[in-house]
Amino acid sequence: MGSDSQYQIPAIEFTMNSPEMDRGTDEWYHLCKKVREACENYGCFEIVYDKIPPQLRAETFSASRKLFSLPLETKKQNLNPKPYQGYVGPSVRAPLYEGFGFEEASNYESLGSLTEDIWSHDQFCLNLWLCIVICLFVCSCYICCNCGTVISMMKQLDELKDMINLMILDSYGLEETSNLIMVSKTLLRLQKYTAPPSREYTMGSPAHTDKNFGTILFDDQVSGLEVQTKDEQWVKLSISPRSFVFVVGDSLMAWSNGRMHSVNHRVMMCGEKERHSLAAFALPIEGSIIKAQKELVDEDYPRILKDFDYTDFSKFIFSEGRAIESQMQVFAYAGIRT
Numbered sequence: 094m095g096s097d098s099q100y101q102i103p104a105i106e107f108t109m110n111s112p113e114m115d116r117g118t119d120e121w122y123h124l125c126k127k128v129r130e131a132c133e134n135y136g137c138f139e140i141v142y143d144k145i146p147p148q149l150r151a152e153t154f155s156a157s158r159k160l161f162s163l164p165l166e167t168k169k170q171n172l173n174p175k176p177y178q179g180y181v182g183p184s185v186r187a188p189l190y191e192g193f194g195f196e197e198a199s200n201y202e203s204l205g206s207l208t209e210d211i212w213s214h215d216q217f218c219l220n221l222w223l224c225i226v227i228c229l230f231v232c233s234c235y236i237c238c239n240c241g242t243v244i245s246m247m248k249q250l251d252e253l254k255d256m257i258n259l260m261i262l263d264s265y266g267l268e269e270t271s272n273l274i275m276v277s278k279t280l281l282r283l284q285k286y287t288a289p290p291s292r293e294y295t296m297g298s299p300a301h302t303d304k305n306f307g308t309i310l311f312d313d314q315v316s317g318l319e320v321q322t323k324d325e326q327w328v329k330l331s332i333s334p335r336s337f338v339f340v341v342g343d344s345l346m347a348w349s350n351g352r353m354h355s356v357n358h359r360v361m362m363c364g365e366k367e368r369h370s371l372a373a374f375a376l377p378i379e380g381s382i383i384k385a386q387k388e389l390v391d392e393d394y395p396r397i398l399k400d401f402d403y404t405d406f407s408k409f410i411f412s413e414g415r416a417i418e419s420q421m422q423v424f425a426y427a428g429i430r431t
């Protein structure tokens with residue numbers, strides 16, 4: 094159980110306006126190398142990043158708390174037929190967990206068009222859910238206190254995601270033009286874990302690997318996130334209040350031909366505080382074929398996976414009877430048997 098206090102994932106500082114952040118400098122390549130090594134050896138790293146102000150983080154969680162405090166019937170209006178992309182309530186599998194997914198989180202224009210839909214219906218609050226989302230994401234009135242907070246956060250996280258993807262490409266010396274990881278879209282998920290009734294060490298989210306490219310996570314400083322080391326120990330992460338965590342997913346592992354490690358992780362709760370976290374998942378766009386970069390296949394790294402369609406893979410993992418958590422799913426789906 095997450096007790097190995099000696100284990101630390103790499104903490105990598107992204108200092109704005111420093112030579113390190115200036116693409117093409119020696120310092121930039123040095124930073125890219127650190128990112129690559131962290132993704133290969135640990136499957137995750139702490140991003141120490143000052144550009145996103147603590148106040149925006151605090152306001153984001155305040156907006157998130159407001160959403161979760163809505164009546165269940167209202168929350169359920171956040172529908173999406175795709176698994177985990179709408180509202181997910183507590184379940185037998187994860188009784189402490191609740192989450193809201195926003196599939197079009199980085200499509201700021203599409204959020205704007207939601208507003209137009211409402212006005213065209215000639216009623217101010219035709220759909221309470223849409224009104225709430227618009228208020229949190231895009232409006233800039235002075236009536237409510239969380240106007241546009243989440244969308245400001247999304248813009249910042251998208252910028253951070255693009256920067257990390259660029260570092261990964263540069264670390265391998267790959268072209269950025271039309272590379273699949275540069276055109277990913279973002280699924281935003283706001284997540285809440287209630288405190289376990291017994292206050293004892295209890296599962297908040299079962300162990301899993303993320304299926305997408307990469308995920309940027311942060312929480313409200315109530316700890317809970319644990320990662321599994323390569324020698325299969327579970328360790329609780331202790332992340333500074335100004336940091337974020339980057340987690341390598343199965344698609345990035347496949348894209349890098351197994352060089353990057355998609356790390357198994359979970360949330361374990363204890364104590365009396367509820368926990369809030371935000372996850373920005375970089376998802377391959379519809380129709381994406383995930384393939385190992387040819388430059389990353391060689392004698393030392395022979396191909397381990399066939400090319401696969403991400404949408405079909407998602408259908409496969411969410412099909413009846415599958416253990417969606419397991420990192421073995423990608424190998425069951427596309428593994429090359431030798």
Ligand SMILES: O=C(O)CCC(=O)C(=O)O
Pocket residue numbers: 282284298303310312318358359360370371372
């Ligand atoms: O809440 C967290 O910190 C982690 C959540 C997570 O791993 C996920 O949503 O995939």
Ligand SMILES: [Fe+2]
Pocket residue numbers: 301302303308358
């Ligand atoms: Fe995850």
